Amino acid sequence: MTAAVSATLVPALEAHDLRFGYGERAVFDGVGLSVGRREIVCLLGGSGCGKSTLLRTLAGLAAPQQGTVSFLGQPLRAPHPRAALVFQQPSLLPWLDVTANVGFGLDFARQPATDKATRARRIAEAIDAVGLTPFAHAYPAQLSGGQAQRVALARALAREPELLFADEPFSALDAVTRAGMQELLVELVHRWHTAALLVTHDIDEAILVADRILLLASRPGAPGRLVREWRVDIPRPREQHGEAVVRLRLDIVAALRAAA
Numbered sequence: 001m002t003a004a005v006s007a008t009l010v011p012a013l014e015a016h017d018l019r020f021g022y023g024e025r026a027v028f029d030g031v032g033l034s035v036g037r038r039e040i041v042c043l044l045g046g047s048g049c050g051k052s053t054l055l056r057t058l059a060g061l062a063a064p065q066q067g068t069v070s071f072l073g074q075p076l077r078a079p080h081p082r083a084a085l086v087f088q089q090p091s092l093l094p095w096l097d098v099t100a101n102v103g104f105g106l107d108f109a110r111q112p113a114t115d116k117a118t119r120a121r122r123i124a125e126a127i128d129a130v131g132l133t134p135f136a137h138a139y140p141a142q143l144s145g146g147q148a149q150r151v152a153l154a155r156a157l158a159r160e161p162e163l164l165f166a167d168e169p170f171s172a173l174d175a176v177t178r179a180g181m182q183e184l185l186v187e188l189v190h191r192w193h194t195a196a197l198l199v200t201h202d203i204d205e206a207i208l209v210a211d212r213i214l215l216l217a218s219r220p221g222a223p224g225r226l227v228r229e230w231r232v233d234i235p236r237p238r239e240q241h242g243e244a245v246v247r248l249r250l251d252i253v254a255a256l257r258a259a260a
């Protein structure tokens with residue numbers, strides 16, 4: 001087998017037996033998962049079960065007290081330059097316009113150096129992909145919440161990541177904007193040939209977006225654990241009221257109740 005072929009078999013992300021806690025209290029324990037190349041995995045769970053903490057640990061922002069995380073087959077001990085993050089708040093710099101905010105994503109520590117032309121191309125392509133070319137020189141205060149989150153997405157994509165970590169990226173948006181952003185995310189992940197790990201508490205969002213759903217749940221006082229997994233083979237675009245979607249939603253609701 002050639003090196004190129006074997007490299008494609010290495011998952012984007014792999015974690016084994018992870019534990020993280022504050023003091024004596026474990027937030028999650030015994031967590032193992034993987035995200036394949038170009039795969040969209042949703043980490044679904046109720047409020048407070050440890051989703052964000054797990055995402056931070058998987059992204060190298062928090063060190064696990066037990067277990068290992070590998071990114072592209074290598075142990076991960078700090079945020080990886082080929083990974084990008086999007087959070088609930090777009091966290092744009094108010095004194096920079098859209099182009100400069102997207103470019104800022106290329107200036108983070110440990111990003112590979114890019115020449116001026118490549119940098120400009122990557123920024124322009126990412127802004128175009130999220131439909132904001134007419135706003136390329138607008139400032140954050142001139143953007144709607146949905147547009148600001150598009151800039152955050154463009155800032156992540158301009159880095160050409162192997163894996164996009166997203167923590168409830170659309171939960172602050174209205175329902176219509178949110179539906180559009182979910183479709184856009186799937187389209188961009190496919191177009192950029194990246195993988196994505198999306199944290200959400202929204203069952204419908206997980207079903208509409210994911211290739212695979214992992215359910216994280218915790219009983220009161222107990223650490224969060226991955227309790228179920230679903231492969232979502234429903235063809236896209238997925239209809240919210242389609243038979244397969246409704247059936248999967250019922251199954252997830254039942255699993256959430258059983259885990260509570």
Ligand SMILES: Nc1ncnc2c1ncn2[C@@H]1O[C@H](COP(=O)(O)OP(=O)(O)OP(=O)(O)O)[C@@H](O)[C@H]1O
Pocket residue numbers: 022027045046047048049050051052053054201
């Ligand atoms: N800095 C901290 N110190 C102590 N406990 C914390 C800290 N950060 C989070 N926690 C606790 O860890 C648990 C998991 O929090 P986390 O934010 O990961 O959950 P979540 O599933 O993402 O919740 P939500 O969906 O409401 O954002 C919660 O009980 C929270 O109170």
